Amino acid sequence: MTPPPRPADALTLEVVDLIATVVARYHEEYEEAAARHSLTGAQARVLALLAREPLPMRKIALKLKCEPSNITGIVDRLEARDLVERRPDPDDRRVKLAAATEEGRRTAARLRESLHFAREPLAGLSETERATLRDLLRRMLGEQA
Amino acid sequence: MTPPPRPADALTLEVVDLIATVVARYHEEYEEAAARHSLTGAQARVLALLAREPLPMRKIALKLKCEPSNITGIVDRLEARDLVERRPDPDDRRVKLAAATEEGRRTAARLRESLHFAREPLAGLSETERATLRDLLRRMLGEQA
DNA sequence: TATTGTTATACTCTATAACTATA
DNA sequence: TATAGTTATAGAGTATAACAATA
Numbered sequence: 001m002t003p004p005p006r007p008a009d010a011l012t013l014e015v016v017d018l019i020a021t022v023v024a025r026y027h028e029e030y031e032e033a034a035a036r037h038s039l040t041g042a043q044a045r046v047l048a049l050l051a052r053e054p055l056p057m058r059k060i061a062l063k064l065k066c067e068p069s070n071i072t073g074i075v076d077r078l079e080a081r082d083l084v085e086r087r088p089d090p091d092d093r094r095v096k097l098a099a100a101t102e103e104g105r106r107t108a109a110r111l112r113e114s115l116h117f118a119r120e121p122l123a124g125l126s127e128t129e130r131a132t133l134r135d136l137l138r139r140m141l142g143e144q145a
Numbered sequence: 146m147t148p149p150p151r152p153a154d155a156l157t158l159e160v161v162d163l164i165a166t167v168v169a170r171y172h173e174e175y176e177e178a179a180a181r182h183s184l185t186g187a188q189a190r191v192l193a194l195l196a197r198e199p200l201p202m203r204k205i206a207l208k209l210k211c212e213p214s215n216i217t218g219i220v221d222r223l224e225a226r227d228l229v230e231r232r233p234d235p236d237d238r239r240v241k242l243a244a245a246t247e248e249g250r251r252t253a254a255r256l257r258e259s260l261h262f263a264r265e266p267l268a269g270l271s272e273t274e275r276a277t278l279r280d281l282l283r284r285m286l287g288e289q290a
Numbered sequence: 291t292a293t294t295g296t297t298a299t300a301c302t303c304t305a306t307a308a309c310t311a312t313a
Numbered sequence: 314t315a316t317a318g319t320t321a322t323a324g325a326g327t328a329t330a331a332c333a334a335t336a
Contacts, residue, residue, distance in 0.1 A: 015278055018283060040303080042302080058318080069318085094318070136274060141167065185326080186326095202296090211326080
């Protein structure tokens with residue numbers, strides 16, 4: 001199950017460290033952006049998801065990798081602010097589809113636009129460099145899929 | 146304060162998306178690794194910090210970017226498991242230095258080793274490619290510092 | 291007076307288990 | 314009987330405000 005430990009060279013460790021920094025910065029900015037809209041990180045993630053398409057409660061839990069029971073409360077709070085609504089699923093009466101309201105979609109859009117991280121610093125790289133970065137990240141991620 | 150919105154090209158958005166994926170994967174794995182040692186993410190981060198050097202409670206809060214009052218509970222729980230201890234600061238009797246115990250340092254080391262993310266997938270890149278990735282990430286991060 | 295750590299409080303997120311209404 | 318969503322519960326993280334000890 002666990003891959004065998006492998007001695008990492010200095011270069012690899014440096015890249016791992018840089019990635020850890022990117023992760024920390026990204027998270028900070030995401031939480032701050034959510035807070036500017038009086039949303040928690042979890043609420044912002046659910047809203048961003050529902051702004052794309054309505055989803056059954058259970059699927060939201062799968063995407064967020066948490067227990068379905070947690071989604072109830074998060075959607076409750078978004079619904080109380082009219083950012084999200086629950087609809088019946090015509091095909092299965094057990095299912096409730098959570099969907100972003102018009103206002104919810106507007107909030108999600110503003111939130112997305114306020115996420116400058118990675119976009120601003122990326123502007124300092126040339127197009128060729130951005131393409132190189134894209135290819136390297138793709139290969140990094142692709143091998144795990 | 147807020148930088149002016151800038152229309153992002155498709156390439157930039159793709160890179161931003163890849164970075165978001167990296168962030169999600171990294172976080173997942175970090176939480177899982179912490180859970181394998183019966184630690185929460187926050188506890189693991191504090192322990193990793195203290196495994197390097199003892200720190201005043203207040204400095205831990207600064208590094209984690211949270212309120213100092215929260216650190217009390219996190220260190221309490223680490224201390225209850227003998228992974229961390231509180232020591233007086235000889236120079237300022239108001240200050241308490243939190244320090245990892247021998248067992249705490251061992252746990253932190255095992256935790257660090259179990260973080261395969263970014264290390265394993267990086268193995269698929271050549272040394273030249275890893276160096277290129279390092280330089281691009283450095284430039285991305287450096288411009289914000 | 292200001293600072294350090296703590297306590298008290300309230301809210302949110304999280305997992306677990308039990309419940310309901312459907313299928 | 315299995316599944317979707319919910320409720321109840323308990324533990325943990327978080328911010329805010331107020332406090333004691335020390336500077």
